[in-house]
Amino acid sequence: MIGRILSALAILWALGFLWFAIALPGPAENVRTDAVIVPTGSAGRIERGLEVLRERQAGMMLVTGVDPEVRQAEFAAQFGVPADVMACCVSLGFAAVDTRSNASETAQWVEMHDIGSLRLVTTDWHMRRAAGELARTLPDGVTVVWDAVPSHPSLGDLFLEYHKLLVSVVSRLG
Template sequence: MIKRAFSALFLVWALGFMWFVAALPQPANGERTDAVVVPTGGEGRIAQGLSVLDKGLADKMLVTGVDREVRPAEFAAQFGVSAEQLECCVTLGFAAVDTRSNAAETAQWVEDNEVTTLRLVTTDWHMRRAASELARALPDDVEVVRDAVPSEPSFASLFLEYHKLLASWTAGLIGL
């Protein structure tokens, strides 16, 4: 009986991992949202968020999880953001240190800015966990569009992220 239970559990885990790897989220279409949020940490995320702004698909952007030592002028120079665009449209969030606190920082910013539709830009392998944490932090009436940045993650990165996702889901189920 115990062998069967472990075998069934392993099968569910393995099938889940295959799904996780084979069906990575994709970039969003050209749907317009009030704002875009970009958690730091992955190549191409900030560039994609800025592209959303440049195309007029959102009016403002939060970059959450910015290192406290980064100055706005350094950010602007690194990513080619004009002083005007930084002033009007880009908020650098310094409070977050991980995916869960990215969601909390974003929820506060969404409330402060009266955002009702939000585009989440993050790496394809990170999208499910980031969206899950964000869904728990945001009010139910805020619509989130998932806009994944394609990447070529290593097996080790996918393996680790899958387990982080499982832990995140479990924490959500038990109310942590």
């Protein structure tokens, strides 16, 4: 009996990992949201968030998890953000250190700015966990659009992220 249960769990785990690795989320359609949220991390995230701002698909942007050593002028210079856009539309969040605290920092910012809809920009392999953590912390009624930045993750990266996702889901259930 225990052998069958363990076999069933192993099959479920393998099928889940296969689904996770093959069906990575993709970029969002051209849809307007109040804000764009970008957790720091893999390449392409911040650039995609700034593209969303330039295309006026969102009115403001939060970059969450920025290193406390980074100054606004340095950020603007590195990413080619004009000073007027930094002043009106880009917020740098320095409180987050991981995906869960990115979600907490984002929820506070969303409440402070009365945001009704947001576009979450993160790497394709990170999207499910980031969106799940965000869903746990956001106020009711906030619409979240997934906008995944395509990447080429290694099998090791996928394996690690799949297990982080499982832990995140289990912790939400408990």
